[in-house]
Amino acid sequence: MLLANRVAIVTGGAGVNGLGFASARMMAEQGAKIVIIDLAAASPDKAAALLGGEHLGLAADITDKAQCEAAVRQVLDRHGRVDVLFNNAGITQPRKTLDITDADYDAILDVSLRGTLHMSQAVIPAMQRQKSGSIICTSSVSAQRGGGILGGPHYSAAKAGVLGLARAMAREFGPDNIRVNCITPGLIATDINKGKIPEDRRASILESIPLGRIGDPDDIGGVCLFLASDLSKYLTGVTLDVNGGMLIH
Numbered sequence: 236m237l238l239a240n241r242v243a244i245v246t247g248g249a250g251v252n253g254l255g256f257a258s259a260r261m262m263a264e265q266g267a268k269i270v271i272i273d274l275a276a277a278s279p280d281k282a283a284a285l286l287g288g289e290h291l292g293l294a295a296d297i298t299d300k301a302q303c304e305a306a307v308r309q310v311l312d313r314h315g316r317v318d319v320l321f322n323n324a325g326i327t328q329p330r331k332t333l334d335i336t337d338a339d340y341d342a343i344l345d346v347s348l349r350g351t352l353h354m355s356q357a358v359i360p361a362m363q364r365q366k367s368g369s370i371i372c373t374s375s376v377s378a379q380r381g382g383g384i385l386g387g388p389h390y391s392a393a394k395a396g397v398l399g400l401a402r403a404m405a406r407e408f409g410p411d412n413i414r415v416n417c418i419t420p421g422l423i424a425t426d427i428n429k430g431k432i433p434e435d436r437r438a439s440i441l442e443s444i445p446l447g448r449i450g451d452p453d454d455i456g457g458v459c460l461f462l463a464s465d466l467s468k469y470l471t472g473v474t475l476d477v478n479g480g481m482l483i484h
């Protein structure tokens with residue numbers, strides 16, 4: 236068991252077709268006690284129950300710092316520690332630069348970037364006390380190549396911001412034995428893009444992926460498990476591209 240007795244928080248993990256839930260399931264299979272944090276409307280308690288009775292689902296909006304702190308307090312009350320934070324929650328919007336409103340910008344940046352900061356701030360003091368922890372942040376190929384398939388420039392900017400934040404936190408908290416790494420997914424089939432890939436673009440998208448297929452959530456889950464566990468114990472500040480070769484650089 237790679238994660239026996241470890242406590243792992245997964246944000247945005249309530250959607251059973253999403254990257255967060257697949258990662259939560261794979262970490263649970265390796266012995267982790269999972270805490271899924273998601274919006275109340277996404278029913279994180281039901282998602283956690285699907286993994287088994289020892290797992291917990293908590294409702295919180297990660298754009299709100301007080302809600303993040305309250306959720307982590309509940310985790311610490313129940314488990315006394317937190318070993319892994321998977322900053323996975325995110326939203327996207329298909330927009331062109333000139334169409335991005337201030338409200339669009341705030342919505343996208345607040346979940347991916349501010350939410351990653353809030354949740355990291357909430358768990359880091361406990362990880363410092365433990366002198367161990369792994370924080371995994373979700374960026375995107377969109378940050379690296381200047382646009383993905385569906386997200387607008389504000390999404391690319393938010394995900395590029397996540398890369399910078401994660402690397403800076405890796406440097407700051409390495410001395411506490413807290414590792415901070417990023418995953419940059421390519422195109423992975425989840426609810427975020429379901430029905431949104433135009434059929435006339437599908438063939439050319441597949442042609443641009445050397446492995447010849449769109450990713451599935453377990454492709455991210457495996458990498459999350461690796462970064463959460465001691466298999467990656469000498470890795471911090473890295474970015475792992477999980478994109479089937481869509482971007483090789």
Ligand code: NAD
Nearest residue numbers: 247250253254274296297323324325375420422423425427
């Ligand atoms: P998804 O829509 O299935 O999951 C996102 C989850 O985040 C949802 O459960 C949603 O309820 C939750 N969420 C949204 N706002 C929240 C908030 N304010 N507080 C708490 N939870 C909130 O999408 P997914 O495809 O599983 O995406 C997971 C992550 O991977 C996202 O950050 C996304 O940007 C990133 N990503 C996805 C792809 C892809 O192709 N699927 C590619 C690159 C990056």
